[in-house]
Amino acid sequence: MGSSSLLLLNSFQWTKQLQVLKEKKLVILHTNDTHSQIDPFPANHPKFPNKGGVARRAKLIDDIRTQEEHVLLLDSGDIFQGTPYFNLFHGELEMKLMSAMKYDAATMGNHDFDIGLDGFLKAKQFANFPFLCANYDFSNTVLKEQTQAYKIFHKAGLKIGVFGIGIQLEGLVSADNYGATVYLDPIETANRTAKELYEQGCDFIICLSHLGYSYPDAKKPSDVRLAVENSNIDLILGGHTHTFMEAPSVHRNKQDKDTLVHQVGFAGLFLGKIEVSARKVACWKHAIE
Amino acid sequence: MFKHLIYFVIGASLVACSSHLNISGAKVSINVDSNEKQEISSFISPFKDSMDRAMNLILAESSISMEVGRPSSILGNWASDALFVNQTRTVKLSEPIFCLLNTGGLRSSIGKGPVTLGDIFRIMPFENSVVWLRMPLASLDKIQSYLQQSGGEPISNALMINGKLTVNGVSENTKYIWVITTDYLANGGDRMDFFQDAVERSDKKTLLRDVFIEEAKTQKNLIVSSENRIQ
Numbered sequence: 001m002g003s004s005s006l007l008l009l010n011s012f013q014w015t016k017q018l019q020v021l022k023e024k025k026l027v028i029l030h031t032n033d034t035h036s037q038i039d040p041f042p043a044n045h046p047k048f049p050n051k052g053g054v055a056r057r058a059k060l061i062d063d064i065r066t067q068e069e070h071v072l073l074l075d076s077g078d079i080f081q082g083t084p085y086f087n088l089f090h091g092e093l094e095m096k097l098m099s100a101m102k103y104d105a106a107t108m109g110n111h112d113f114d115i116g117l118d119g120f121l122k123a124k125q126f127a128n129f130p131f132l133c134a135n136y137d138f139s140n141t142v143l144k145e146q147t148q149a150y151k152i153f154h155k156a157g158l159k160i161g162v163f164g165i166g167i168q169l170e171g172l173v174s175a176d177n178y179g180a181t182v183y184l185d186p187i188e189t190a191n192r193t194a195k196e197l198y199e200q201g202c203d204f205i206i207c208l209s210h211l212g213y214s215y216p217d218a219k220k221p222s223d224v225r226l227a228v229e230n231s232n233i234d235l236i237l238g239g240h241t242h243t244f245m246e247a248p249s250v251h252r253n254k255q256d257k258d259t260l261v262h263q264v265g266f267a268g269l270f271l272g273k274i275e276v277s278a279r280k281v282a283c284w285k286h287a288i289e
Numbered sequence: 290m291f292k293h294l295i296y297f298v299i300g301a302s303l304v305a306c307s308s309h310l311n312i313s314g315a316k317v318s319i320n321v322d323s324n325e326k327q328e329i330s331s332f333i334s335p336f337k338d339s340m341d342r343a344m345n346l347i348l349a350e351s352s353i354s355m356e357v358g359r360p361s362s363i364l365g366n367w368a369s370d371a372l373f374v375n376q377t378r379t380v381k382l383s384e385p386i387f388c389l390l391n392t393g394g395l396r397s398s399i400g401k402g403p404v405t406l407g408d409i410f411r412i413m414p415f416e417n418s419v420v421w422l423r424m425p426l427a428s429l430d431k432i433q434s435y436l437q438q439s440g441g442e443p444i445s446n447a448l449m450i451n452g453k454l455t456v457n458g459v460s461e462n463t464k465y466i467w468v469i470t471t472d473y474l475a476n477g478g479d480r481m482d483f484f485q486d487a488v489e490r491s492d493k494k495t496l497l498r499d500v501f502i503e504e505a506k507t508q509k510n511l512i513v514s515s516e517n518r519i520q
Contacts, residue, residue: 045400055327056319056324057323081415089336234310269318
């Protein structure tokens with residue numbers, strides 16, 4: 001039955017139909033809260049002996065890139081602070097290594113403010129990837145026009161919108177270190193940005209969040225709260241709470257669609273790997289034109 | 290037959306107009322079995338050598354592995370005791386003194402064995418300095434509620450038993466107490482808003498990390514207290 005119907009189409013249309021039916025796979029690799037953990041943890045570390053390490057992560061990423069055609073590599077913030085590498089080199093090494101691993105984008109965590117906006121800017125000159133910050137308004141600071149709300153990627157035949165959402169800095173970061181940064185409501189800004197990306201025709205929308213997974217105070221903005229209170233986000237890649245997840249959690253958003261949340265602990269102990277199989281079929285009107 | 294074909298085409302058009310995304314996810318462990326990318330190891334190498342030269346200096350020994358946690362912890366006790374001893378060694382005040390730090394501010398653990406300068410940098414990576422605050426005795430109630438809500442923070446020269454915070458040396462005549470903490474917390478970090486009650490503040494120029502380094506060197510074998518200070 002199926003084959004006889006295809007015979008009605010001419011050969012050109014038939015080829016086109018087959019082409020769009022081909023399944024493509026997007027692989028999203030992600031980290032969060034890497035906290036200057038360049039080396040593996042020492043062998044006598046009580047919790048994570050000989051685990052993690054950037055050179056190993058780089059090899060793993062290379063291997064995946066060899067096997068997979070369409071890879072996005074993202075980070076959800078707190079790149080800085082945690083080992084003496086940061087105290088001695090002030091973020092230069094972290095940025096250079098992330099650039100060498102070909103990160104596509106990152107957002108800022110609260111600890112990325114630890115050497116002030118000037119310190120971040122100095123380190124950022126060694127980054128060849130954008131920092132996505134939709135809800136920090138840096139207009140009156142040295143970071144003006146140094147970050148962007150979102151970036152659109154084209155991979156696996158998909159238009160992918162990625163944006164960043166940061167945590168409230170007041171009470172968490174010394175005021176001297178964030179200066180005149182204006183904090184915008186994270187849920188509202190996330191919804192506005194995701195809507196914009198949707199209206200620009202994005203097929204898949206990712207939020208890099210440093211809000212934290214969830215809190216006992218349900219009113220506090222978190223990834224779980226954002227997952228339930230959004231309309232257009234497919235995937236939230238989180239950070240801040242150093243939450244180790246076995247697999248993404250699935251939430252029903254305001255459109256009654258799934259929003260997934262994932263986070264991979266901290267210190268580069270794990271690399272998150274999300275696979276999106278894109279079977280996008282052209283509309284009927286396209287198939288017969 | 291033709292009727293069936295029409296149904297098929299309509300059916301196909303409906304499927305066709307929606308994009309279909311299947312999502313699955315997992316985490317990949319990075320451990321001793323993972324190979325290294327040689328270019329990256331070589332790139333890190335000079336940075337590592339330079340760091341190791343500075344950081345591998347052995348300051349002391351630890352007889353046990355020390356971790357931080359709530360309600361109280363061995364590392365939390367060590368850190369707050371080190372601060373208390375260091376700051377009160379040559380100071381004699383008539384008013385009671387205690388130390389309050391934050392659990393979240395101690396960023397790593399100390400393994401059993403040699404304790405290096407790098408270990409101290411890892412537990413206290415921040416450039417936080419020492420602050421003394423003179424507070425009305427009534428503020429102790431606010432600190433007590435904070436400790437109850439947060440689930441516990443490192444304290445020294447004080448105990449919280451059954452939710453009641455007691456500072457050594459407080460008597461019925463006590464009107465003010467001194468709290469030794471960090472500039473981060475004194476400035477409202479971690480929502481320790483009770484520090485706004487301070488009537489007097491003295492900012493020491495000493496970094497908390499330098500206090501830990503000095504005390505580790507002095508102790509040689511780290512003095513361990515496994516006392517449950519928050520109950």
